[in-house]
Amino acid sequence: MGDTGEDSRERIMDATYRALIETGYADLTMNDIAGQSETSTSLLHYHFDTKEDLLVAFLDDLIERIERDLADLADADPVTRLYDVIEWYVLGAGETEREALHTAILELRGQAPYNDRYRERMRQADRLIRNALADIIRDGHESGDFTNGDPETMATLLLATMDGARGRQLAGGKPGYAKAVRAALYEHVLADLFSEEAAEIWSALTGEAEDR
Amino acid sequence: MGDTGEDSRERIMDATYRALIETGYADLTMNDIAGQSETSTSLLHYHFDTKEDLLVAFLDDLIERIERDLADLADADPVTRLYDVIEWYVLGAGETEREALHTAILELRGQAPYNDRYRERMRQADRLIRNALADIIRDGHESGDFTNGDPETMATLLLATMDGARGRQLAGGKPGYAKAVRAALYEHVLADLFSEEAAEIWSALTGEAEDR
Numbered sequence: 151m152g153d154t155g156e157d158s159r160e161r162i163m164d165a166t167y168r169a170l171i172e173t174g175y176a177d178l179t180m181n182d183i184a185g186q187s188e189t190s191t192s193l194l195h196y197h198f199d200t201k202e203d204l205l206v207a208f209l210d211d212l213i214e215r216i217e218r219d220l221a222d223l224a225d226a227d228p229v230t231r232l233y234d235v236i237e238w239y240v241l242g243a244g245e246t247e248r249e250a251l252h253t254a255i256l257e258l259r260g261q262a263p264y265n266d267r268y269r270e271r272m273r274q275a276d277r278l279i280r281n282a283l284a285d286i287i288r289d290g291h292e293s294g295d296f297t298n299g300d301p302e303t304m305a306t307l308l309l310a311t312m313d314g315a316r317g318r319q320l321a322g323g324k325p326g327y328a329k330a331v332r333a334a335l336y337e338h339v340l341a342d343l344f345s346e347e348a349a350e351i352w353s354a355l356t357g358e359a360e361d362r
Numbered sequence: 363m364g365d366t367g368e369d370s371r372e373r374i375m376d377a378t379y380r381a382l383i384e385t386g387y388a389d390l391t392m393n394d395i396a397g398q399s400e401t402s403t404s405l406l407h408y409h410f411d412t413k414e415d416l417l418v419a420f421l422d423d424l425i426e427r428i429e430r431d432l433a434d435l436a437d438a439d440p441v442t443r444l445y446d447v448i449e450w451y452v453l454g455a456g457e458t459e460r461e462a463l464h465t466a467i468l469e470l471r472g473q474a475p476y477n478d479r480y481r482e483r484m485r486q487a488d489r490l491i492r493n494a495l496a497d498i499i500r501d502g503h504e505s506g507d508f509t510n511g512d513p514e515t516m517a518t519l520l521l522a523t524m525d526g527a528r529g530r531q532l533a534g535g536k537p538g539y540a541k542a543v544r545a546a547l548y549e550h551v552l553a554d555l556f557s558e559e560a561a562e563i564w565s566a567l568t569g570e571a572e573d574r
Contacts, residue, residue, distance in 0.1 A: 260472030262533040273534040307546035314526020321474040334519035
């Protein structure tokens with residue numbers, strides 16, 4: 151099979167990912183991206199006029215991936231699903247690739263107030279994750295895992311908290327910050343929300359059970 | 363009195379503030395800053411070699427201002443002090459100048475992972491505000507306004523939450539997001555922490571009392 155448009159697009163997205171991880175956003179050039187793929191700069195420009203067009207497509211792909219990941223979670227119990235979504239925001243030691251990607255996204259986020267197209271993607275991702283969190287809380291009320299907490303309010307609170315924690319961890323270069331915030335979130339917010347059984351599942355997931 | 367070094371520095375910092383608000387960080391040039399002051403570009407370069415040097419000085423000034431603002435708060439009761447610190451993160455309608463400043467700082471924050479000097483300032487500001495929050499919680503325990511909550515844990519949680527809320531508000535262009543998060547924070551975290559009297563002070567401060 152020859153190189154279809156779909157193939158090239160995928161290769162370019164993959165190259166963008168690698169270039170973002172290596173270079174970050176501000177200093178990224180179309181040449182860097184071409185250098186990461188077997189694609190020539192001219193083929194790159196055939197698909198995408200500007201770096202902005204390319205990054206908008208990259209963000210669209212990222213949003214699709216988040217959607218797929220959230221759909222994959224749907225079969226688990228509400229506590230595990232909640233844990234998994236929150237876990238996205240925790241960057242552990244040695245996760246250098248994920249850290250580099252989120253560092254580049256933090257940069258893009260910083261440009262979003264000045265760029266309608268980036269901003270629209272940030273808003274879409276926000277809505278997606280917030281709705282998923284609210285669904286999880288709602289399902290948890292039905293299953294009896296969660297005993298209180300308005301789904302929309304909780305979703306907004308959880309997302310702001312974990313996102314803020316990761317942002318501060320990256321900008322301040324403080325490993326473990328997001329993990330500390332997750333523990334505080336459990337102690338001050340989630341523990342009040344959880345049934346006894348839910349609390350046990352959570353403790354097992356965070357490994358806190360073993361530490362006590 | 364002639365133009366002393368201190369005068370020029372102050373004028374340059376003031377011009378940097380206005381230029382950041384107008385242009386943001388990424389597109390900011392030394393010329394923009396000179397254009398905002400009565401300072402020539404050459405005098406600007408006499409004081410600061412690079413845009414980075416200038417912005418590091420600007421961040422240092424900002425940190426000093428935060429320090430002064432926090433010191434000014436020290437006489438108020440713990441609930442009012444807590445409210446005032448959290449209020450910094452709430453950007454209301456019509457606060458366009460503050461919003462523009464924090465938008466520029468969000469951009470700078472996005473560069474911090476790649477820049478040691480910015481990162482060090484982000485970390486300093488983080489430490490300053492976190493310590494202030496922990497002191498407030500500690501004083502609140504002594505005064506009986508707060509009935510539980512480990513000061514360090516609460517400070518980390520509150521800061522991550524409000525910072526995340528403001529960041530999402532700015533990046534997603536969603537007015538009222540930080541305010542909604544503050545309300546959720548009250549409902550799920552602070553209400554459990556506050557004495558009855560403290561809850562009343564808080565409600566009066568947020569104007570929630572009138573809305574009920």
